[in-house]
Amino acid sequence: MIDFSSDRPVHRQLADIIRADIAAGRLKPGQALPSETRLMQEYELGRVAVRQALAVLRSEGLVVTVKREGSFVRPAIPVERVAVEGPAEVSARMPSPDERRDLDIPEGVPVFVLSQPRKRQRILPADRILLIWDGDRLPADER
Structure with a gap:
């Protein structure tokens, strides 16, 4: 009440x-x-x-x-695993209105920004993406 x-x-x-x-x-x-x-x-x-x-x-x-x-x-959404190989930088932020429309994500859902050398930057919806790092390629002190 x-x-x-x-x-x-x-x-x-x-x-x-x-x-x-x-x-x-x-x-x-x-x-x-x-x-x-x-x-x-x-x-x-x-x-x-x-x-x-x-x-x-x-x-x-x-x-x-x-x-x-x-x-x-909000309906349950299947989660997609995205493998991250090699060096990468990931940040999270709120999407622009155009990104929300393009990715078909509702208000309030952040995005991951995945940047890797020699690869195009990727914008991924954080509500349906699970980032998986290739553990064999991580430096020993980061495993």
Whole structure:
């Protein structure tokens, strides 16, 4: 329930409740969240607070919102293993809007930037990529 006397903003409390439902499996991947109107009624909140809560969850990559359809728990995505051979530099950052569109990733999901000598830089969605280093090629002190 929402504690209106708490110092924690009500939209954060609602995001906490929905996040806990996702983590506990009460809301499953791909499942629709209750409508904004339903959440407003159930938790006695205004539309702005509900939308702010959903925005928090979108920024965390937990939910996706489809115009005219509603918000859904983000579906499970198969993980792809990417082998990194030889020297490499990997950094993580938030993608540009064009990268989000090109990679088909929702708001809140970072990307890996993989740079290797004599190879083209790769931008990889961090939510569905597992980077694997070739252990035989790592210096002994980095294994």
